[in-house]
Amino acid sequence: MASRRVNQDLPVIARFEVRRRNYLAPDGSIQRPLPAFASDAKLLVTLYRSMVLLRLFDRKAVALQRTGRLGTYAVSLGQEAVSVGIASAMREEDVLLPSYRDNGALLWRGVKLEEILLFWGGDERGNQFSGPVHDFPFCVPVGSQAPHAAGVAYALKLRKQSRVAVCLFGDGATSKGDVYEAMNFAGVHKLPVVFVVTNNQWAISVPLRLQTACETLAQKAIAAGFTGEQVDGNDVVAVRAAAEEAIAAARDANSPRFIEAVTYRLGDHTTSDDAARYRSAEEVQARWKEEPIARLRAYLVAQKIWSKGDEEQLAAECHERVEAAAGRYLATAPRRPETMFDHLYADLPKVYAAQRRELAGDHDG
Amino acid sequence: MAEATLVEAINLALARAMQDDPDVVVLGEDVGVNGGVFRATAGLQKRFGAERVLDTPLAELLISGLCVGMAAQGLKPVGEIQFMGFIYPCLDQLVNHASRLRNRTQGRLTCPMVLRTPHGAGIRAPEHHSESTEAMLAHIPGLRVVMPSSPERAYGLLLAAIRDPDPVVFLEPTRLYRAAKGEVEDNGEALPLDVAFVLREGRDLTLISWGAMLKETMAAADALSTEGIAAEVIDLATLKPYDEDTVLGSVAKTGRCVIVHEAARTGGFGAEIAATIAERRLSSLLAPVTRVTGYDTIVPMARLEQYYMPSVERIVTAARKVCQFS
Numbered sequence: 164m165a166s167r168r169v170n171q172d173l174p175v176i177a178r179f180e181v182r183r184r185n186y187l188a189p190d191g192s193i194q195r196p197l198p199a200f201a202s203d204a205k206l207l208v209t210l211y212r213s214m215v216l217l218r219l220f221d222r223k224a225v226a227l228q229r230t231g232r233l234g235t236y237a238v239s240l241g242q243e244a245v246s247v248g249i250a251s252a253m254r255e256e257d258v259l260l261p262s263y264r265d266n267g268a269l270l271w272r273g274v275k276l277e278e279i280l281l282f283w284g285g286d287e288r289g290n291q292f293s294g295p296v297h298d299f300p301f302c303v304p305v306g307s308q309a310p311h312a313a314g315v316a317y318a319l320k321l322r323k324q325s326r327v328a329v330c331l332f333g334d335g336a337t338s339k340g341d342v343y344e345a346m347n348f349a350g351v352h353k354l355p356v357v358f359v360v361t362n363n364q365w366a367i368s369v370p371l372r373l374q375t376a377c378e379t380l381a382q383k384a385i386a387a388g389f390t391g392e393q394v395d396g397n398d399v400v401a402v403r404a405a406a407e408e409a410i411a412a413a414r415d416a417n418s419p420r421f422i423e424a425v426t427y428r429l430g431d432h433t434t435s436d437d438a439a440r441y442r443s444a445e446e447v448q449a450r451w452k453e454e455p456i457a458r459l460r461a462y463l464v465a466q467k468i469w470s471k472g473d474e475e476q477l478a479a480e481c482h483e484r485v486e487a488a489a490g491r492y493l494a495t496a497p498r499r500p501e502t503m504f505d506h507l508y509a510d511l512p513k514v515y516a517a518q519r520r521e522l523a524g525d526h527d528g
Numbered sequence: 529m530a531e532a533t534l535v536e537a538i539n540l541a542l543a544r545a546m547q548d549d550p551d552v553v554v555l556g557e558d559v560g561v562n563g564g565v566f567r568a569t570a571g572l573q574k575r576f577g578a579e580r581v582l583d584t585p586l587a588e589l590l591i592s593g594l595c596v597g598m599a600a601q602g603l604k605p606v607g608e609i610q611f612m613g614f615i616y617p618c619l620d621q622l623v624n625h626a627s628r629l630r631n632r633t634q635g636r637l638t639c640p641m642v643l644r645t646p647h648g649a650g651i652r653a654p655e656h657h658s659e660s661t662e663a664m665l666a667h668i669p670g671l672r673v674v675m676p677s678s679p680e681r682a683y684g685l686l687l688a689a690i691r692d693p694d695p696v697v698f699l700e701p702t703r704l705y706r707a708a709k710g711e712v713e714d715n716g717e718a719l720p721l722d723v724a725f726v727l728r729e730g731r732d733l734t735l736i737s738w739g740a741m742l743k744e745t746m747a748a749a750d751a752l753s754t755e756g757i758a759a760e761v762i763d764l765a766t767l768k769p770y771d772e773d774t775v776l777g778s779v780a781k782t783g784r785c786v787i788v789h790e791a792a793r794t795g796g797f798g799a800e801i802a803a804t805i806a807e808r809r810l811s812s813l814l815a816p817v818t819r820v821t822g823y824d825t826i827v828p829m830a831r832l833e834q835y836y837m838p839s840v841e842r843i844v845t846a847a848r849k850v851c852q853f854s
């Protein structure tokens with residue numbers, strides 16, 4: 164490129180590099196020595212089970228949407244390793260700030276399946292969830308949760324707490340000033356925060372190459388003054404290892420980190436989207452070969468940690484859990500209309516009491 | 529009791545709040561060493577340290593978003609936006625997060641933040657420094673919008689805003705920062721939010737305003753009294769939610785109402801008040817509710833801004849007309 168050739172006689176004053184991490188190849192074989200936690204077979208199986216549960220849950224949610232029993236829903240298909248891998252490296256007391264597609268992270272944090280359905284079914288009680296009380300709800304305005312994460316991290320640091328804010332967003336979000344403003348501030352103040360971009364290649368119909376001219380998204384951390392790393396987002400071992408390291412750096416050294424998890428959205432953007440309009444079946448087909456669940460299963464099977472029988476049992480268990488959760492969701496009675504005024508303010512200002520009564524009256528009448 | 533300007537009263541309230549509550553944090557551009565471009569935060573960093581009085585990068589969206597994150601963790605952030613013309617990047621955070629965090633999580637998370645900004649024209653400031661778009665903010669459910677019109681109320685209302693468990697946008701009349709002087713007792717006592725202040729009682733006509741325009745409104749009431757017209761003057765003080773009872777009670781008594789604001793007329797907050805009166809007190813009205821406002825133009829730069837803002841004369845003329853209506 165021309166721009167690289169000019170000014171060659173000038174001295175170089177800074178150089179930067181971006182590293183990429185992966186352990187498991189698409190066929191489940193090992194590419195480099197695995198991180199320490201990977202010797203814990205039970206943990207690997209738990210990660211695997213969570214990803215499978217998430218995939219079946221997604222399928223059920225889409226079925227509910229297609230039959231008019233759920234609102235628009237954002238599937239995680241193909242991206243299960245990212246939110247599960249990241250959340251698995253967090254401690255309960257850390258603070259999660261998720262994007263709308265991070266069901267896997269919420270599930271890992273203890274949010275109930277029926278609570279996630281309630282949210283997508285249009286009921287705020289889904290955000291009053293059983294996860295850690297300080298975790299943020301799904302963020303819908305893209306990238307606007309990044310400044311919250313910086314604010315949370317500032318509070319944690321000010322109070323000298325050993326807690327970390329973990330903020331998830333998509334590749335589209337990295338085009339917004341919000342994300343840069345938050346990262347820049349985190350760099351200036353050395354905050355205990357980890358920003359994670361799930362680079363699934365698409366922001367609805369806009370491909371990554373129209374989102375950025377950068378070779379990696381990880382390098383965006385350089386402008387904010389801290390380390391960015393790229394990780395194979397279809398390799399849950401790599402995602403978790405990167406998250407463990409980043410969260411430890413944030414916790415112990417107040418050093419913010421940025422992780423770019425490269426994955427692929429195998430499904431539609433949401434249930435309202437038809438991805439066939441903007442990308443070819445061949446492209447998607449090719450990416451199925453890299454998906455995270457089959458990859459970890461291949462590894463587990465090769466290690467004799469997992470069997471066909473285990474798989475069948477897991478499928479049955481997940482099916483039962485998902486069906487039971489859907490049943491509980493469908494059986495949840497709607498709130499009374501006037502409850503839309505509840506939690507609007509700590510105490511409802513007197514002037515709105517009449518509006519609230521109006522709603523209550525309509526309902527009774 | 530000591531005499532203080534409005535900006536000094538703000539400073540006193542901030543210092544008092546920080547001293548009383550270690551969770552109060554002040555943040556914004558130049559609020560630290562420099563003490564804010566209007567000196568509202570002067571001396572705070574020296575007293576409370578750079579961790580609690582922090583100079584942020586130049587990023588308004590960030591300031592408001594940081595406040596949301598801090599508040600959700602139980603801090604009480606008080607963010608400063610240097611001029612109202614720069615508050616617009618914050619709207620995303622105010623509309624989509626601050627104002628609704630409590631409601632969307634059904635009380636699991638709350639957002640006890642304050643965002644302060646100077647408001648209004650009349651200081652011969654550069655472009656984008658004289659805006660008064662309070663109606664835009666007052667339209668947002670879940671928010672509080674508060675505007676003091678005197679040092680005493682600046683002190684008491686800011687303390688109330690900081691102690692309030694919900695997000696408050698606190699608009700400070702720039703024109704009064706130094707022009708308004710009054711007795712302020714630094715006793716840590718808050719004034720009530722959501723309550724209008726009756727600055728002057730009268731039986732013939734109700735004049736309603738807020739912020740800097742109360743200066744002209746009070747002067748108009750003085751002028752009218754020499755003509756034998758006794759005007760009641762209401763300082764709305766909290767625009768969201770606004771004190772309908774005081775407004776309607778006064779109009780029921782006087783039967784006539786003029787609303788004064790320097791913001792542009794169309795969709796201004798005066799329209800809201802006029803509509804409420806029409807809906808609820810039509811039978812008491814002896815004349816149409818009338819507005820004296822800024823024009824539906826961009827706030828002009830210094831040479832014309834005096835023609836943009838309602839003058840005492842415009843208010844008196846409107847009031848006379850309303851009183852003569854039959």
Ligand SMILES: Cc1ncc(C[n+]2csc(CCOP(=O)(O)OP(=O)(O)O)c2C)c(N)n1
Pocket residue numbers: 264303304305306332333334335336337361363365366367428432
């Ligand atoms: C600020 C904002 N603009 C537009 C939208 C509409 N929208 C929803 S998702 C989306 C694409 C986001 O892509 P990305 O950040 O890559 O996340 P992904 O959906 O791929 O997980 C858009 C444009 C939105 N929610 N928020």
